[in-house]
Amino acid sequence: MNKRLKHIVAPVLAIGALAAAATAIAQQAPKPEQLIKWRQSAYQVIAWNTGRVKANVEGAYNKEDVIKAANTIAAIANSGLGALYAPGTETGKGWKETAVKPELFTDKKAGELAANFNKEANELAKLAAVGDVVSVKAQLGKLQGTCKACHDDFRKKD
Amino acid sequence: MNKRLKHIVAPVLAIGALAAAATAIAQQAPKPEQLIKWRQSAYQVIAWNTGRVKANVEGAYNKEDVIKAANTIAAIANSGLGALYAPGTETGKGWKETAVKPELFTDKKAGELAANFNKEANELAKLAAVGDVVSVKAQLGKLQGTCKACHDDFRKKD
Numbered sequence: 001m002n003k004r005l006k007h008i009v010a011p012v013l014a015i016g017a018l019a020a021a022a023t024a025i026a027q028q029a030p031k032p033e034q035l036i037k038w039r040q041s042a043y044q045v046i047a048w049n050t051g052r053v054k055a056n057v058e059g060a061y062n063k064e065d066v067i068k069a070a071n072t073i074a075a076i077a078n079s080g081l082g083a084l085y086a087p088g089t090e091t092g093k094g095w096k097e098t099a100v101k102p103e104l105f106t107d108k109k110a111g112e113l114a115a116n117f118n119k120e121a122n123e124l125a126k127l128a129a130v131g132d133v134v135s136v137k138a139q140l141g142k143l144q145g146t147c148k149a150c151h152d153d154f155r156k157k158d
Numbered sequence: 159m160n161k162r163l164k165h166i167v168a169p170v171l172a173i174g175a176l177a178a179a180a181t182a183i184a185q186q187a188p189k190p191e192q193l194i195k196w197r198q199s200a201y202q203v204i205a206w207n208t209g210r211v212k213a214n215v216e217g218a219y220n221k222e223d224v225i226k227a228a229n230t231i232a233a234i235a236n237s238g239l240g241a242l243y244a245p246g247t248e249t250g251k252g253w254k255e256t257a258v259k260p261e262l263f264t265d266k267k268a269g270e271l272a273a274n275f276n277k278e279a280n281e282l283a284k285l286a287a288v289g290d291v292v293s294v295k296a297q298l299g300k301l302q303g304t305c306k307a308c309h310d311d312f313r314k315k316d
Binding site: 030037038040041042044045047048049051065068069071072074075076078079080084095 | 188195196198199200202203205206207209223226227229230232233234236237238242253
């Protein structure tokens with residue numbers, strides 16, 4: 001490449017690289033409001049599916065329906081919800097104002113409670129695959145206990 | 159049981175049975191607004207996770223992250239989203255007014271498009287487990303194609 005051409009091409013390449021880097025950063029760091037909306041959505045999907053399991057264990061039990069619901073809860077539990085609590089999401093509006101307490105971002109207990117939720121969600125999915133209604137009902141109770149534990153400590157009252 | 163006692167107990171049992179039945183019905187049929195909120199939430203969680211896969215195939219590829227994201231998309235695809243399009247949810251407000259077109263509830267093509275989405279979501283989860291970035295990228299494109307196909311036909315423009 002001759003020197004003159006290099007003077008033109010090099011800055012263009014540099015701008016291209018910067019733009020690509022900026023795109024990568026933008027992808028890796030969605031806005032706080034978006035993260036809050038996603039986590040509010042994730043808990044809604046969990047609520048939908050715990051409600052389905054509850055309706056099944058209290059009414060006519062449909063094994064396939066419970067499997068679908070439990071697998072959805074487990075997949076979301078395993079999805080890495082922690083990423084939706086990135087710095088900057090302590091306050092703000094997703095679908096609505098976040099109800100999270102600031103302590104969630106500093107208290108180590110939050111991580112323990114999240115791990116409990118994961119454990120019980122995965123256990124529910126295993127039991128759902130077997131299909132014994134008594135075990136599934138008991139496990140749903142354990143799972144809901146982990147939801148409540150976190151809400152008690154880290155969710156503002158309405 | 160003596161006759162007198164039976165006269166007292168029988169109605170109480172009947173009321174109990176009615177209450178249980180009413181509870182079961184209430185559980186089986188959440189309000190349309192709730193169903194709309196759940197489906198809007200489900201698509202947000204899908205969007206979060208397709209965005210994660212996209213960031214991975216365009217940037218530094220983290221196999222575990224892609225597996226988590228793809229498994230979440232597949233679980234939601236397999237969860238039975240059709241139940242969230244129950245009669246009565248053609249219009250109404252969940253987190254916001256539904257953008258669904260009325261044709262979705264009558265056009266058989268909607269079911270075909272939903273099945274395509276399921277198929278490609280499950281294929282993405284399979285490929286994510288293998289971890290070949292080229293295959294995952296191509297499959298993400300196929301999956302997003304099924305999202306667009308349904309949006310084009312059945313989602314109102316903003």
